[in-house]
Amino acid sequence: xxxxxxxxxLICTATLLLSVNTGFxxxxxxxxxxxxxxxxxxxxxxxxxxxxGGRVELEYQLxxxxxxxxxxxxxxxxxxxxxxxxFSYACTEKSTAFLNIELSQSIEENxxxxxxxxxxxxxxxxxxxxxxxxxxxxxxQRFRDKREWLYDEELDGxxxxxxxxxxxxxxxxxxxxxxxxxxxxxxxKVTNYLLYGRYTPDSDTIIGAYSFVQDDRGSANKSxxxxxxxxxxxxxxxxxxxxxxxxxxxxxxxxxxxGIGFDLGSTYKLDLPLKPSITLGCAFGxxxxxxxxxxxxxxxxxxxxxxxAKFNGVTHLKYYGEMFDPELSNLVILTAGFGLKPTRKTSxxxxxxxxxxxxxxxxxxxxKIDRDPNGxxxxxxxxxxxxxxYKSKWLKSTVSIGYFMPGKxxxxxxxxxxxxxxxxxxxx
Numbered sequence: 001x002x003x004x005x006x007x008x009x010l011i012c013t014a015t016l017l018l019s020v021n022t023g024f025x026x027x028x029x030x031x032x033x034x035x036x037x038x039x040x041x042x043x044x045x046x047x048x049x050x051x052x053g054g055r056v057e058l059e060y061q062l063x064x065x066x067x068x069x070x071x072x073x074x075x076x077x078x079x080x081x082x083x084x085x086x087f088s089y090a091c092t093e094k095s096t097a098f099l100n101i102e103l104s105q106s107i108e109e110n111x112x113x114x115x116x117x118x119x120x121x122x123x124x125x126x127x128x129x130x131x132x133x134x135x136x137x138x139x140x141q142r143f144r145d146k147r148e149w150l151y152d153e154e155l156d157g158x159x160x161x162x163x164x165x166x167x168x169x170x171x172x173x174x175x176x177x178x179x180x181x182x183x184x185x186x187x188x189k190v191t192n193y194l195l196y197g198r199y200t201p202d203s204d205t206i207i208g209a210y211s212f213v214q215d216d217r218g219s220a221n222k223s224x225x226x227x228x229x230x231x232x233x234x235x236x237x238x239x240x241x242x243x244x245x246x247x248x249x250x251x252x253x254x255x256x257x258x259g260i261g262f263d264l265g266s267t268y269k270l271d272l273p274l275k276p277s278i279t280l281g282c283a284f285g286x287x288x289x290x291x292x293x294x295x296x297x298x299x300x301x302x303x304x305x306x307x308x309a310k311f312n313g314v315t316h317l318k319y320y321g322e323m324f325d326p327e328l329s330n331l332v333i334l335t336a337g338f339g340l341k342p343t344r345k346t347s348x349x350x351x352x353x354x355x356x357x358x359x360x361x362x363x364x365x366x367x368k369i370d371r372d373p374n375g376x377x378x379x380x381x382x383x384x385x386x387x388x389x390y391k392s393k394w395l396k397s398t399v400s401i402g403y404f405m406p407g408k409x410x411x412x413x414x415x416x417x418x419x420x421x422x423x424x425x426x427x428x
Contacts (some may be wrong), residue, residue, distance in 0.1 A: 033310035033315050034315060036396070042098075049090045050090075053428070055084050055425055055427045056084075056425075057081070059421065060078070061419070062419070063078075079106075084102040085102075086099065086100040087099045095127045096126045098125075102121050103117070104117050121154055121179060122154055136160050141154065146230070149301070152305065153306075155176055166199055169196070172193070173193055175189070193213040195211045204233050204234045205234070209228065222250065222251060222253065229244075241265065242266070244261075246261050254294065255294055259297055261286065261299035263282075264283075265335065266279070267311050279336070279338075283331070286299045287331075288330070289359045298329050298330050301327050307325070313389055315391070317351070317385070321333075323385070323404040326355070326367035330357050331356070333353060335353050349385070349387040357378040360377075362374060368419065369404065376409070377407065379407030381406040381407040382404075394427050400422075
């Protein structure tokens with residue numbers, strides 16, 4: 001398997017260098033996808049130095065058979081209205097203060113006690129050009145990578161960014177906070193350290209390498225370090241690709257951690273009416289064939305990841321499945337997608353996933369399905385997703401449907417599971 005991974009990396013690197021050297025970067029329209037996790041833009045000028053922005057959002061989720069057992073099925077419907085406000089203040093020419101607060105309520109059908117949450121999403125000071133090329137952000141801020149494979153989370157910490165020519169280097173130290181102002185609960189004392197270097201020879205190409213350390217000083221007494229590589233860009237005009245590759249090692253109590261994972265795929269955009277596109281992907285997270293020895297070979301992600309990105313649409317989608325949405329651990333995930341983009345503001349994606357375990361196990365590390373496999377088969381199941389999106393300057397909406405069909409790794413009486421979500425967001 002390691003030889004296969006190395007071969008994939010060499011092929012992608014060679015193709016990347018070919019695309020850079022031959023200059024395949026043609027003109028592209030602005031097709032950036034919107035992200036529901038982003039804070040409101042501060043468009044309204046209150047004073048010369050203070051600006052304001054806000055949004056209201058309505059989210060509806062339907063969950064059917066998340067406990068995929070014919071004798072213990074559950075159907076849950078949740079409405080979640082929310083309002084978010086953001087303020088940006090220019091302290092000096094080179095420093096800015098930013099604040100983002102969100103109020104939300106989860107209204108579950110047939111449940112009287114509904115939860116109200118007031119969250120401090122972001123609160124930071126940013127400094128630009130401390131010295132030539134060096135920027136710094138201190139406070140609660142959003143950390144995310146391009147495909148949210150490493151992390152997508154608001155964290156308390158400091159981030160230093162240094163850029164020169166086509167190169168950039170980031171260093172950050174952070175911790176996950178309790179964002180709920182109304183509910184003061186303790187979080188695990190896990191400190192994250194990230195060193196991330198990027199080379200961007202053109203606007204379409206990113207070559208990145210990183211080291212990510214998680215140091216848990218709590219009762220778990222574990223630490224892990226990720227060594228990773230990110231490649232993305234265009235092989236040729238209209239053919240985009242990505243590669244995520246990581247090796248994790250560390251220790252959890254008395255066991256060593258050793259695992260490898262990768263995610264490789266491409267999207268081809270056809271020059272036809274409705275702008276159809278085809279996406280193919282393969283993701284792998286190593287498994288452990290002997291849980292009784294002193295080494296755990298299960299690959300795992302950081303726990304801060306969101307596994308969300310766009311293919312060729314106007315909105316992000318869960319690229320490992322809207323319904324199953326697993327952490328990449330002891331899994332082989334094959335993905336095939338077909339998309340349409342009728343206008344610059346709308347898109348439709350139909351995506352299929354096939355899930356298999358790498359090593360036989362009666363556990364799934366993390367997913368929306370609240371049921372463990374039987375440990376007798378590697379065939380976890382299949383999923384079909386439908387995702388539609390619309391965006392304009394002020395209004396954004398998505399409809400996401402995921403239908404999961406359990407495989408032989410679950411008992412014969414296991415039902416199919418359904419997840420449906422509608423989000424509508426208005427910015428002002």
